[in-house]
Amino acid sequence: MTDAVEQIQGLADELAGVGYISSEDVATVVYLGDALGKPVLVEGPPGVGKTELARALADVVDRELIRLQCYEGLDEGRALYEWKYGKQLLYTQLLRDRLGSLLADSDSLDDAVRRLDTLGGGFFSEPFLEARPLLQALRSERGAVLLIDEVDKSDPEFEAFLLEFLADYQVTIPELGTIGAVHAPMVFLTSNGSRELSEALKRRCLHLHIPYPDRALEERILAQRVPGMGETLRAEVVAFVHGLRVLDLRKRPAISETLDWARTLLLLQADRLDTELVQRTLNVLLKFQDDVETATPRLRELQAGARS
Ligand SMILES: Nc1ncnc2c1ncn2[C@@H]1O[C@H](COP(=O)(O)OP(=O)(O)O)[C@@H](O)[C@H]1O
Ligand SMILES: [Mg+2]
Incomplete structure (x- = not known):
């Protein structure tokens, strides 16, 4: 047990070493x-460091990061592989004359088709194969970190396909046969929770929920990412953002907004928060006018709370 505890601490240290707290x-x-x-x-x-975690881990284990960004309508062709149709067509045209002479002495259409069929195999071979992220991850020599990002944006059918892929890390391409993983990839899937994922997919994975960070953690992240900021202002910034997160907002500010705000304040050479400064820069934290209106009457109180 202590061994595992040490290794977990060691991993946390290594992640911090590449900038991920x-x-x-x-x-x-x-x-x-x-x-x-x-x-x-x-x-x-959104914005709590899900994508960044996979990136940081790839750095730590020194493996290639391969990212599949999910979206509505994403299909196997885009995720796994496609035949390079344009290239196939171009080659057919370039070869037309040669094909003409090859087929010239066929005595029937059937015969010509049979001959074409034996030749056609070449068009479904490696040079015409476009490997997409899932196939790239299988073929990676050293084993990749595969990030399947924002899987909640894909369709349920795609999720079912993913489940199959994750079950055995192999792919069958009818023209080429079955391709297995050279090294099983380390796989991360992320979801912003825009829809519920299937039970089956959840069962296959270890589950990690990343909430908004507590104050101490967010201060550490800020110290890491915006090192030029003094300790006092840093504590105020984090306390203020935490005060905002309790309000009933459409889009609560996440770590990314805290970082953007901190950079903005540095640019403005602030060393403490004051109400006027907060008001002027609030649009960096809140992206909806509704939210700005909700927060505005509370600014003085939040800012005073953050200073104490
Ligand atoms: N734990 C962390 N340590 C360092 N930086 C972080 C951490 N969490 C988030 N960030 C930063 O916050 C921003 C948003 O992170 P991101 O991974 O894009 O969020 P998500 O994928 O959850 O929407 C990035 O700029 C990232 O560098
Ligand atoms: Mg992300």
């Missing part, structure tokens, strides 16, 4: 995912 929960699940060879499904609101 992880909570104990995060480091534990990532460690277990690797140790058990299971995909990790990372859920949480």
Whole structure:
């Protein structure tokens, strides 16, 4: 047990070394995912570091990061592989004359088709294959970190296909046969929770929920990412953002907004928060006019709270 605890701490340190500050929960699940060879499904609101986690881990383990960004309508062709139709067509045209002479002495249409069929195999071979992220991950020599990002944006049919892929990390291409993983990839899936994922997919993965960070963690992230900021202002910034997150907002500010705001304040050479400064820069934190209106009457109180 102590061994595992040490390794988890070691992983957290290594992640910090590449700029990612992880909570104990995060480091534990990532460690277990690797140790058990299971995909990790990372859920949480936008902007809390889900995508960045996979990037940071790829850095730590020194493996290639391969990212599949999901969207509505994403299909196997885009995710796995496609035949390079344009190239096939171009080659057919370039070869037309030669085909003409090859087929010239066929005595029937059937015969010509049969001859074409034996020649046609060449068009469904490696040079005409366009590997997309899932296939790239299987073929990666050293084993990739595969990030299947924002899987909640894909359609349920695609999710079912993913489940199959994750079950055995192999792909059958009818013209080429079955391709298995050279090295099983380390897989991360992320979801912003815009829809519920299937039970089956959840079962296949280790689950990691990343909530908004507590104050101490967010201050550490801020210190890491915006090192030029003094300690006092940093604490005020984080306290203020935490005050905003309690309000009833359409879009709560996430870590990304805290970082943007901190950079803005640095540019404006602020060393403490004051109400006027907050008011002027609020649009960096809140992206909806509704939210600005909700927050405005509370600014003085939030800012005073953050200073104490
Ligand atoms: N734990 C963390 N340590 C360092 N930076 C972080 C952390 N969490 C988030 N960030 C930063 O916050 C921003 C948003 O992170 P991102 O991974 O894009 O969020 P998500 O994928 O959850 O929407 C990025 O700029 C990232 O560098
Ligand atoms: Mg993301």
